[in-house]
Amino acid sequence: MSIETLRYQDVNVGDALPELPIALTSSLIVAGAVASQDYTPVHHDKEAAEAAGMQDVFMNILTTNGLVSRFVTDWAGIDARITGVSIKLGTPNLPGDTMTLTGAVAEKDETGNAVTVEVTGKNAWGNHVTGTVKLTLPAGD
Amino acid sequence: MPTTLKDEAAIVGIGETEYSKNSGRSELALAAEACRAAIADAGLTPADIDGMTTFTMDNSDEIEVARAVGVGDLRFFSRTPHGGGAAIGVMHQAVMAVATGSAKAVVVYRALNGRSGARYSEGVSGGPTTSDLIHWSWYMPSGLMTPASWVAMVTQRYMHETGCTSEDLAEVCIAQREHAIKNPRAFFHGKPLTLEEHQSARHIVEPLRLYDCCQETDGGAACVVVSPEMARDLPNPPALIRAVAQGAGAHQESMTSFYRPTMTDLPEVDLSARQCWEISGLTADDIDAAVIYDAFSSIVLWQLESYGFCKKGEAADFIRDGALRLGGRLPTNTHGGQLSEAYVHGMNGVNEGVRLIRGTSTSQPAKNEHVLVTAGVGVPTSGMILGQG
Amino acid sequence: MAISGTEREEFEKQLEAYVGLDIGLEDRGRDPVNAAMVRHWCEAMGDACGAYTDAAEAAASVHGELVAPPTMLQTWILGGVSMASGESDPRDKQKELHRLFDSKGFTGVVATNTEQEYTRYLKMGDEIRAKTVIESISEQKATGLGIGYFINTRSTFRDQNDEEVGWLTFRVLKFEIAEASASSSSEAAAPSRPQRLKPALGHDNAWWWDCVEKDELAIQRCSRCQALRHPPRPMCGECQASDWDFVFSTGQGTIYSFVVIRHPEVPGYTYPLVVAVVELEEGTRFVGNVLDIDPEEVEIGMPVQASIELVDDEMKLPVFRRAQ
Missing domain, CATH: 3.10.129.10 (Hotdog Thioesterase)
Incomplete structure (x- = not known):
């Protein structure tokens, strides 16, 4: 699937991104950990997670980052280039919960057609992730 | 035997730890350091102390603190309940002990790791099923579980009834911050606050914004209470306790007295005020400066009304022209208060009251014959008047 | 310590x-950047961006060829x-x-x-x-x-x-x-969805919560002088009688005062959270949430109607909505 890419001129500060709910399953958490080559036991082994004080396996940072990046490019399209991510981590993502990603355009900078998007991923326990994604968009025709 | 608590005791020593967000040591250590400093300031030694009193909420037992400081035989020890409402309740205990001869020299203390340890802003939760927990059970399920949420409920009604605005609350915060700027002990030392900053700060619980709420602090404060006769032989000028009183009112709950015919009536504060004036023979006109309990900015206004500095519902008018600032009618919370110096449950305010009488506040008003010091609002409360010894 | x-x-x-x-x-990648690992990643993330997995789309895009998702950086x-x-x-x-x-x-x-x-x-x-x-x-x-x-x-x-x-x-x-969190972690699995704080039940209040379970908002009444009282307590403050029964409220009332809680956000509750002291038409007051309303629209004097509802997976509570 590929939507038409947003142009720099189409985007305004304050624009909201389409909300993206992510069902947090054990499969997603383990698949994300394995796909990112992160075999730290707390992300795939429930016993290890319990020993670390958690109820179950929990999502690794690379997966969170991957979902945040997907959230932004789902909105911005194939010609967007992500140049940076800065995130703060909060409550863990655990199986059975849902994380809802919301975001809005926070800044625009004409040099390089750069756009900063503020992103929040909230689950039932509070904010799992808050932060910003920087990207560049193609100029309009 | 005395029939009232007028001029029966004096504060002769004050002490405190530094105020911080992370003390790095135990609450017992903070309590012991504050007591040691207060005893030394009084020109006494631990062996002279025979009474100790603190809050029920304090985690350090009198005998633990006594052992740590090297106090020997204790003839008097007691506790006062209801959080910040105890700040002068503990003074009441000390004065009664000294006035009746139950003790000769009483150390009053309060120490807490209020920021790095258990934080009141995080709210009440479970525990053993006491009458207290049953009380909170009327509010926790609906999410009303922090001091800010309880005080905000009464503040909303007060603003509705009187026309007081958030800008009026800001004046309390800004006046106190002006004082804190000059106080090196204060967290907000050297950091001014503007109306714009106050108004643009986030809401904690509407209608209260961030700077309407006190800080959370690690620290301890203590003072020493003795008889006026004994005070004469000690090095510091005594702060004579002209009156001290406690009050709990009709339909009193701890912080959630929502069921009174008029929610904004505070009969417990009225009662403390009435007794302070009756015992001392003074009136609000005789008071030159005040330390008014300020867990939240709005409660300062209500106490100004209960103590008769202005009519009911008119406190916002009273403070609008700078009454709480130096040079105003009633310089108040000259240390910065709990909003801007530190939150030590009102005990830092007792010490500031003594400094005002001594003439050593960092925001010292010219006239300092009588100083009012009050304790928490929304709970059973207390107040006292200090005078020159 | x-x-x-x-x-x-x-x-x-x-x-x-x-x-x-x-x-x-120095960490060295064991494999060069490759299409198989990229595809595996995109499947896990549900990321359908053609720049990563569709050679034709990638070629036509600003990227010019297949590229790896930038957030995979550490994966390599x-x-x-x-x-x-x-x-x-x-x-x-x-x-x-x-x-x-x-x-x-x-x-x-x-x-x-x-x-x-x-x-x-x-x-x-x-x-x-x-x-x-x-x-x-x-x-x-x-x-x-x-x-x-x-x-x-x-x-x-x-x-x-x-x-x-x-x-x-x-x-x-x-x-x-912290010791407390270490001990709580050893407890049996907590529910995956946070629940609200539950009331502590004792002799003087459990009956009231039983009524809530039966979808009734009860008000305690003195058997002797008939005075209504809330919250419940074991003796009548007016006449000191210990006997009491209760009536059921219609749930109609007006907002006497209210707050909008924004901080702290406690798991199990939805914020901003409106909590009101409601004056019930029977004359006693009751504290509860006001639902389905923009916090900006809540005001003192607003008529409200109570209903008893599940507020999480386990607890029923009287809640209020603006009266029609």
């Missing part, structure tokens, strides 16, 4: 020696299955630093922040390696998790031509696990 006094001073002196250190190892140098064993290279200074923290009781570890910058998108065939430096260690901090120290590291990523392709920083908290 966290270490203190001279022990803390000596420990912090030891920590200083790590600041600025290269951790001593991670250890894979070997990480599960917990063993590490003894020369690794970062692991050595963590062990030093462990030895002083700061056994907890949690990543709190990451910042990443991507100089260019990686292409198939790129060979990636990374070097990591311990940038800074904070002073001791009191955090929600416990007393601890923040460690900041920075990894710089280069390609086969020794060109920088990006960097990332991690901020990790090494903390002393």
Whole structure:
């Protein structure tokens, strides 16, 4: 699937991104950990997670980052280039919960057609992730 | 035997730890350091102390603190309940002990790791099923579980009834911050606050914004209470306790007295005020400066009304022209208060009251014959008047 | 308790020696950037962006060819299955630093922040390696998790031509696990969805909650003088009678005062949370949530109607809505 890419001129500060709910399953958490080559036991082994004080396996940072990046490019399209991510981590993502990603355009900078998007991923326990994604968009025709 | 608590005791020593967000040591250590400093300031030694009193909420037992400081035989020890409402309740205990001869020299203390340890802003939760927990059970399920949420409920009604605005609350915060700027002990030392900053700060619980709420602090404060006769032989000028009183009112709950015919009536504060004036023979006109309990900015206004500095519902008018600032009618919370110096449950305010009488506040008003010091609002409360010894 | 006094001073002196250190190892990707790992990643993330997996779409895009998702950066140098064993290279200074923290009781570890910058998108065939430096260690901090120290590291990523392709920083908290949280973690599995705080039940209030279970908002009434009272208590404050019964409220009332709670956000509740003191038409007051209303629209005097509803998976509570 590929939507038409947003142009720099189409985007305004304050624009909201389409909300993206992510069902947090054990499969997603383990698949994300394995796909990112992160075999730290707390992300795939429930016993290890319990020993670390958690109820179950929990999502690794690379997966969170991957979902945040997907959230932004789902909105911005194939010609967007992500140049940076800065995130703060909060409550863990655990199986059975849902994380809802919301975001809005926070800044625009004409040099390089750069756009900063503020992103929040909230689950039932509070904010799992808050932060910003920087990207560049193609100029309009 | 005395029939009232007028001029029966004096504060002769004050002490405190530094105020911080992370003390790095135990609450017992903070309590012991504050007591040691207060005893030394009084020109006494631990062996002279025979009474100790603190809050029920304090985690350090009198005998633990006594052992740590090297106090020997204790003839008097007691506790006062209801959080910040105890700040002068503990003074009441000390004065009664000294006035009746139950003790000769009483150390009053309060120490807490209020920021790095258990934080009141995080709210009440479970525990053993006491009458207290049953009380909170009327509010926790609906999410009303922090001091800010309880005080905000009464503040909303007060603003509705009187026309007081958030800008009026800001004046309390800004006046106190002006004082804190000059106080090196204060967290907000050297950091001014503007109306714009106050108004643009986030809401904690509407209608209260961030700077309407006190800080959370690690620290301890203590003072020493003795008889006026004994005070004469000690090095510091005594702060004579002209009156001290406690009050709990009709339909009193701890912080959630929502069921009174008029929610904004505070009969417990009225009662403390009435007794302070009756015992001392003074009136609000005789008071030159005040330390008014300020867990939240709005409660300062209500106490100004209960103590008769202005009519009911008119406190916002009273403070609008700078009454709480130096040079105003009633310089108040000259240390910065709990909003801007530190939150030590009102005990830092007792010490500031003594400094005002001594003439050593960092925001010292010219006239300092009588100083009012009050304790928490929304709970059973207390107040006292200090005078020159 | 966290270490203190001279022990803390000596420990912090030891920590200083790590600041600025290269951790001593270079991480090299075991595979060049490749389509199979990228496809696997995109499937896991549900990421359908054609630049990563559709050669034709990628060729027509600004990328010009297949590229890897930029947030995969660290994936190319991670250890894979070997990480599960917990063993590490003894020369690794970062692991050595963590062990030093462990030895002083700061056994907890949690990543709190990451910042990443991507100089260019990686292409198939790129060979990636990374070097990591311990940038800074904070002073001791009191955090929600416990007393601890923040460690900041920075990894710089280069390609086969020794060109920088990006960097990332991690901020990790090494903390002393508080006793309370350690004991709560050993409890049986908590529900996966947070629930509201439940009332404590005792002799004087359990009957009232039983009524709520039966969908009734009860008000206690003195059997002798008929005065209504809330919250319930064992004796009538008007006539001191100990006998009482109760009536059911119609649930109609007006808002006497209210608040909008924004901080702190306690799990199990939805914010901003409106809580009101409602004056019921029977004359007693009751504290409850006002639902389905913009907080800006709530005002004193507004008529409301109570209903009894499940507010989470387990608890029924009287809640209010604006009366029609």
